[in-house]
Amino acid sequence: MPNRFTLHGVWLSGPTYKVGLFLSLAGEPFDYVHVDLRAGEHKRPDYVARQRYGQVPLLVDAHNGRHLTQSAAILEYLADTTGRFGGADLDERIAAREWMYWDFDRLARGVYRPRGIRAGFMKAAPEVLEHYTAEGRAALASLDEHLAGRAFLVGEGLTIADIDIYGVTAYAGDAGHDLAETPNVAAWMRRIEALPGFRPATECLPQETRAA
Ligand SMILES: N[C@@H](CCC(=O)N[C@@H](CS)C(=O)NCC(=O)O)C(=O)O
Structure with a gap:
C-alpha cells in the first residue's frame, strides 16, 4: 500500500532533508521521488505545475491531494496534521x-x-x-x-x-x-x-x- 506522504527531492538538499528528518523522527514512512536537478527536471512544466517555485522539496499528502512547498511551511503542515513536534502551546x-x-x-x-x-x-x-x-x-x-x-x-x-x-x-x-x-x-x-x-x-x- 502506498504511504500517505510522497517526498520529491534531492538527497544533497538541506531543505529536502528537513522534511525527510521530520517524517523519520515521527516514524512516518514515506515514498520518495528523486528530482534530477542537473537534468532540469525541476523546471519542466509538469513539475512546476505541482511545485510553483520550481524547486525541491515538494511533499504530496495522499489523504487530501495537497501539494506542499517551502520546507518551513511543510514542517508546519506536518506538525499540524500529525500532531507531532508543533510545540506544547x-x-x-x-x-x-x-x-x-x-x-x-x-x-x-x-x-x-x-x-x-x-x-x-x-x-x-x-x-x-x-x-x-x-x-x-x-x-x-x-x-x-x-x-x-x-x-x-x-x-x-x-x-x-x-x-x-x-x-x-x-x-x-x-x-x-x-x-x-x-x-x-x-x-x-x-x-x-x-x-x-x-x-x-x-x-x-x-x-x-x-x-x-
Ligand atoms: N526556501 C526553499 C528553498 C528550497 C531550495 O533552495 N531548493 C534548492 C535545492 S536545495 C533548489 O531546488 N534549487 C534549484 C532552483 O532553485 O532552481 C525551501 O526551504 O524549501
Whole structure:
C-alpha cells in the first residue's frame, strides 16, 4: 500500500532533508521521488505545475491531494496534521515559527552557500565566500548563546524549530564552520542525533526514487 506522504527531492538538499528528518523522527514512512536537478527536471512544466517555485522539496499528502512547498511551511503542515513536534502551546508554536524565519534570514545562507561554493556547485569570488562564511559564523554564535542551558530551542522538547535548524547545522562542517567553536550547538545536535527515528541525511534520503 502506498504511504500517505510522497517526498520529491534531492538527497544533497538541506531543505529536502528537513522534511525527510521530520517524517523519520515521527516514524512516518514515506515514498520518495528523486528530482534530477542537473537534468532540469525541476523546471519542466509538469513539475512546476505541482511545485510553483520550481524547486525541491515538494511533499504530496495522499489523504487530501495537497501539494506542499517551502520546507518551513511543510514542517508546519506536518506538525499540524500529525500532531507531532508543533510545540506544547501557542507560545511555543510562535517561538518555533520565529526560529524558522530566523533560520532563513540569518543562518541558512551562511551555511548552504559556503557549502555549495566549496563543493563546486556554485561559483563565487573568495570575498563572497568569506562574506557568507562570516554571516554563518555570526549566526552560529547567536544560536550557541541561545542554547546555553537549554536542551532544545523552544520549551522542553523537540519542535519543528529544532528539525528545521538541524537541517542546516548538519552541513556546517561541509561549509567550513568548526562546531568546536559553538559547543552548545554541537551538544544540541548530539541530543537530536540520539532521538529515536533520527537518521543522517545520507540514510534519510535515498539517491533514487523509492516506493513503499
Ligand atoms: N526556501 C526553499 C528553498 C528550497 C531550495 O533552495 N531548493 C534548492 C535545492 S536545495 C533548489 O531546488 N534549487 C534549484 C532552483 O532553485 O532552481 C525551501 O526551504 O524549501
